Amino acid sequence: MDDLHDRLARLGPSAPLPSASEIARSYRITVPTAQFARRMLTTRLRPAARAGSAAARYADSAWRRVAGDLEERIRSGRLHGRLPAQPDLADEYGVCVDTLRRAVRLLADEGLVTLSGPKGTFVRKPLGGVPRL
Numbered sequence: 843m844d845d846l847h848d849r850l851a852r853l854g855p856s857a858p859l860p861s862a863s864e865i866a867r868s869y870r871i872t873v874p875t876a877q878f879a880r881r882m883l884t885t886r887l888r889p890a891a892r893a894g895s896a897a898a899r900y901a902d903s904a905w906r907r908v909a910g911d912l913e914e915r916i917r918s919g920r921l922h923g924r925l926p927a928q929p930d931l932a933d934e935y936g937v938c939v940d941t942l943r944r945a946v947r948l949l950a951d952e953g954l955v956t957l958s959g960p961k962g963t964f965v966r967k968p969l970g971g972v973p974r975l
Contacts, residue, residue, distance in 0.1 A: 847883055884936030908935050909945035916954055916965050925963040
């Protein structure tokens with residue numbers, strides 16, 4: 843794992859992490875082991891959150907980090923309408939789907955998104971501004 847960590851750290855923060863299947867092939871390990879390694883490395887290689895940002899307020903756990911980043915994307919207008927499918931978002935953040943669901947539930951509890959069952963999750967339109975989490 844340290845070898846993979848060192849190799850990825852040299853690529854820089856903007857370089858995408860290889861997929862779990864690519865890691866499994868390169869290191870001749872099982873895909874579940876590669877998925878675990880990828881999630882762990884995502885956490886280790888993640889840049890520190892800016893002080894005062896929503897991500898900084900949620901930096902103590904993966905689901906809080908994801909919720910903070912989604913909140914920033916919603917408030918900045920970069921994320922609107924229907925959210926991408928949960929498995930796609932989970933892959934984007936390098937977390938499992940359960941972690942992503944917990945982050946989305948937090949945003950729903952705070953009124954930023956609406957859960958619509960099988961239809962998906964939608965960003966709520968602000969009515970005179972949405973209160974900060």
